[in-house]
Amino acid sequence: HDRTMQDIVYKLVPGLQEAEMKKQREFYHKLGMEVPGDIKGETCSAKQHLDSHRNGETKPDENSKKESSEEKQEEDNDYHRSDEQVSICLECNSSKLRALKRKWIRCSAQATVLHLKKFIAKKLNLSSFNELDILCNEEILGKDHTLKFVVVTRWRFK
Numbered sequence: 001h002d003r004t005m006q007d008i009v010y011k012l013v014p015g016l017q018e019a020e021m022k023k024q025r026e027f028y029h030k031l032g033m034e035v036p037g038d039i040k041g042e043t044c045s046a047k048q049h050l051d052s053h054r055n056g057e058t059k060p061d062e063n064s065k066k067e068s069s070e071e072k073q074e075e076d077n078d079y080h081r082s083d084e085q086v087s088i089c090l091e092c093n094s095s096k097l098r099a100l101k102r103k104w105i106r107c108s109a110q111a112t113v114l115h116l117k118k119f120i121a122k123k124l125n126l127s128s129f130n131e132l133d134i135l136c137n138e139e140i141l142g143k144d145h146t147l148k149f150v151v152v153t154r155w156r157f158k
Contacts, residue, residue, distance in 0.1 A: 003085065083108040086147045090120065093135075097124060109148035113141045 010017040028035045086109045092099045100123055107115075113134050121129035134141045136154045 003081065083110050084148065085109065086151055088116070088147070090116075100124070107147070109146065109151070111147050112143065113145050113147075113150070114143040116147075117143065 025035055085106050087104060087106045090100055090103050090105065100120070105119075114129075116134055117129040117132045120126075120132055120134075126132070136150055139154065141150060141154075
């Protein structure tokens with residue numbers, strides 16, 4: 001999936017995202033299946049609620065609590081998919097560790113180096129993530145650096 005391209009298409013074609021979500025809900029309902037979590041619920045009303053606030057219509061109504069809870073649920077199910085994404089190639093340069101099955105990952109630019117260390121330790125069944133160092137251009141990265149920071153400061157002209 002190319003989320004960036006999909007976001008562009010949704011912005012260029014008015015109502016397409018809502019129409020697709022409605023068709024997906026109808027499809028799952030027709031088959032008697034539960035709608036997957038990332039499209040569950042009526043997000044159209046929450047979107048309309050947000051649009052009315054952007055247009056300066058701040059008149060409260062009885063559905064505002066319901067819509068804000070739907071909005072909250074939608075945010076909770078996002079799992080940072082709407083964040084800016086970065087693609088990372090993870091290569092092992094140690095003979096003590098085995099290589100990962102998949103060396104390319106795509107994740108939020110807000111993820112930190114510590115998140116990467118924990119992910120790799122889990123994938124390699126290591127007892128502690130403290131045994132790992134993450135390097136970029138032969139330089140050890142600080143555990144609190146976000147991947148966006150790494151891209152901007154260490155990978156900008158690559």
